[in-house]
Amino acid sequence: MRDQFQRRTHAAEIGASTPMLMALSGHASVCSLAKYTGGVGRGAGTMAVGDEARERWPEEFEQSRRNTATMTAEDVERMQRELTAAMIRMAEFMAAGTPVGDVVVQAEIDTQYQGICRFWTPNRDAYKCLGQIYVDDERFKANYEKIAEGLAEYQRDAMVVYAEERLGE
Known part of the structure; x- marks a missing residue:
């Protein structure tokens, strides 16, 4: 358990993307992750959010937990490289x-x-919320801005189009 917490904390500290943090923390809601990110690296928030996610979305929480349980440090690094690309x-x-x-x-x-x-x-709605988080949360936005000014907004706008055209309620 402590090992998983350390992986989450390290990922947040190095500017991991939202999907990566969701995978590592067990979040099933982007909006709950947005509330949680203020507590990343402090310890107490991690368990509270994990408990909330487990309670509110038990199937999604378990799916996410299963999918991340076997991730190695190399897997996390590879995924981060893919996201950067x-x-x-x-x-x-x-x-x-x-x-x-x-x-x-x-x-x-x-x-x-x-x-x-x-x-x-x-x-x-969740996907559009995720795109908005990339713009509103300075930690996420900073990752986009390191690559190109205005990229967070461009990403969000593209995600909104995708969500509106392809995703259901």
Whole structure:
């Protein structure tokens, strides 16, 4: 248990993405993760949120727990590299002036969504909330801004289009 907490704390400290933090913390709700992120690395919030997620979304919590239980430090690192590469691809689309609704941008967002679905399956509102967190939470936004100014907003906008066009309630 302590080992898992240390992995979550380390991931948060190095700027892990939302899907990674959700996977490691067992969150089934992006919005509850947003409330939780203020407590990352402090210890007490981790258990309280895990308990809340287990209580409110037992199936999703168990699925996420099973999916992350076998993750090694190398798995976490590989996933972080994949997420960074996806952010770079989005920055390239943004720099080229590609509209967020363009088929190539939406194909990238679909790939990202499928990656998130390895841990939990967000519905339309949850996915839009996740995109908004990338803009509103300075820790997440900073990761996008390291790659390109305005990238968090571009990512959010592309996620909103995807959610509206492809995801159900």
